[in-house]
Amino acid sequence: xxxxxxxxxxxxxxxxxxxxVILFALINAMGDPLxxxxxxxxxxxxxxxxxxxxxxxDKPVLVQYAIWLxxxxxxxxxxxxxxxxxxxxxxxxxxxxxxxxSFMEKRPVNEIIAERLPNTLLLMLTCEVVILxxxxxxxxxxxxxxxxLFDNVFTGLSFIGYSMPxxxxxxxxxxxFAVYFRKWGLPIFFPTVGKYDLAVGPTVLQVAWHMVLPVxxxxxxxxxxxxxxxxxxxxxxxxxxxxxxxxxxxxxERVILARHAFKNAALPLVTIVGMDLPxxxxxxxxxxxxxxxxxxxxxxxxAAQDTDIPVLMGVLTLISAAVVVFQIITDITYTFLDPRIRxx
Numbered sequence: 001x002x003x004x005x006x007x008x009x010x011x012x013x014x015x016x017x018x019x020x021v022i023l024f025a026l027i028n029a030m031g032d033p034l035x036x037x038x039x040x041x042x043x044x045x046x047x048x049x050x051x052x053x054x055x056x057x058d059k060p061v062l063v064q065y066a067i068w069l070x071x072x073x074x075x076x077x078x079x080x081x082x083x084x085x086x087x088x089x090x091x092x093x094x095x096x097x098x099x100x101x102s103f104m105e106k107r108p109v110n111e112i113i114a115e116r117l118p119n120t121l122l123l124m125l126t127c128e129v130v131i132l133x134x135x136x137x138x139x140x141x142x143x144x145x146x147x148x149l150f151d152n153v154f155t156g157l158s159f160i161g162y163s164m165p166x167x168x169x170x171x172x173x174x175x176x177f178a179v180y181f182r183k184w185g186l187p188i189f190f191p192t193v194g195k196y197d198l199a200v201g202p203t204v205l206q207v208a209w210h211m212v213l214p215v216x217x218x219x220x221x222x223x224x225x226x227x228x229x230x231x232x233x234x235x236x237x238x239x240x241x242x243x244x245x246x247x248x249x250x251x252x253e254r255v256i257l258a259r260h261a262f263k264n265a266a267l268p269l270v271t272i273v274g275m276d277l278p279x280x281x282x283x284x285x286x287x288x289x290x291x292x293x294x295x296x297x298x299x300x301x302x303a304a305q306d307t308d309i310p311v312l313m314g315v316l317t318l319i320s321a322a323v324v325v326f327q328i329i330t331d332i333t334y335t336f337l338d339p340r341i342r343x344x
Contacts, residue, residue: 001332001335005328005332008328008331009328012324012325012328015324016317016320016321016324019320020065020069020313020317020320021065023312023313023316023317023320024061024064024065024068024309024313025061025065027307027309027312027313027316028061028064028309030304030307031307032307033055033057033103033306033307033308033309034048034051034052034055034057035307055103056072067093068093068094068100068310068313069093069094069095070092070093070095070096071092071093071095071096071098072093094313094314094317097110099113099310099313099314100310100313100314101310102303102308102310102311103306103307103308103309103310103311104303104306104308104311109310109311109313109314110314112299112311112314113296113299113311113314113315113318115294116294116295116296116298116299117281117295117296119195119293119294119295119296120280120281120282120288120295120296120297121280121281122207122211123211123214123215123218123284123288123293123295124218124280124284124295125280126211126215127215127218127219127222128273128276128277128280130215130219130223131218131219131222131223131226132226132273134219134223134227135222135223135226135227135229135230136230138154138223138227138230138231139226139227139228139229139230139231139234140230140231140234140257140262142154142155142227142231143230143231143232143234143235143238144234144238144257146235151231154227155228157224158223158224158225158227158228159224160224161220161221161223161224162221162224162225162228164220164221166217166218166221166284166286166287167286167290169217169220169221170213170214170217170286170287170290170291171290173213173216173217174192174213174290174291177189177190177212177213178190178191178192178213190209190212190213191209191210191213192213192291193291193292194210194291194292194293194294195207195210195293195294196210197210213291214284214287214288214291214293217287217290217291218284218287222276226269226272229268229269229272230265230269233265233266233267233268233269234261234262234265236265237261237264237265238257238261240264242260243256243260243261246260267334270330270333270334271330273330274326274327274329274330274333275323275326275327275330277322277326278319278322278323278325278326279319279323281296281318281319281322282296282297282300282315282318282319284297285297285298285300285301288301289301296315299311299315300312300315303315
């Protein structure tokens, strides 16, 4: 197992290097990073030339990538273009913990991400817990009561929930539970923007209250798909011979489902969760933008609009690294759920 983990980590490092090269090339080709500096007015050509030199955008893409990766403390920087070095490079590169500075906010990228990441983890981990609890309950009960009224109703609702565009669902929830609840004079209506009311502050109740609609928006679509996976996996497992043998031995239905059926049906679920968990770090771009949630998804969207290369590379590299790590964790988890799987 140790050799397998070491081999996968080495493969992951090489994979991340290749991914970073591709991402850097694509991001540099997606737009002009200086287009947003002047706001609504165009910046002067002299200012553009100065900013291009200061940000290192006048260098070839491969040199820019090398600076992003290993830093520029190995090279002198000529800001005025007179051929005489003005300052010694001070960036150490992402490999040594320096993620660079945001073009727009003029702050370190790792500082910006450190501010947004806890908000995204709070929202997305809450969503994941809600999704798993409801999906397991609905999926297992639908499998046990196959073709019952409950199963037929939730099968239809699952297809409806999975088919709805997430932006449309978010707007409908806002329209009903915020606008119409207030219009009907109901004592309870949900907030639609932000993490908390600025007049009250970031209390636990405020944050939880502001999370209701974003969590519902993300969870509805995921519960619809997760519950179908769980239902189909459970139906496949409970028809196996060893389940009938367990029933013939007199084991209770609860023990059969918990100890035998669910454990074997959980392998596909582990794969799905292992693929979804790394994406939690990236946040939900559409949902966070609609509900003005200050998370990674909204940060990525704003950086993409401004072509803020350091921020985009920081967010995408973080997500890529999480995907590699969680895939290794998922493979290791298989060995605990199914003793027949070995990586020796």
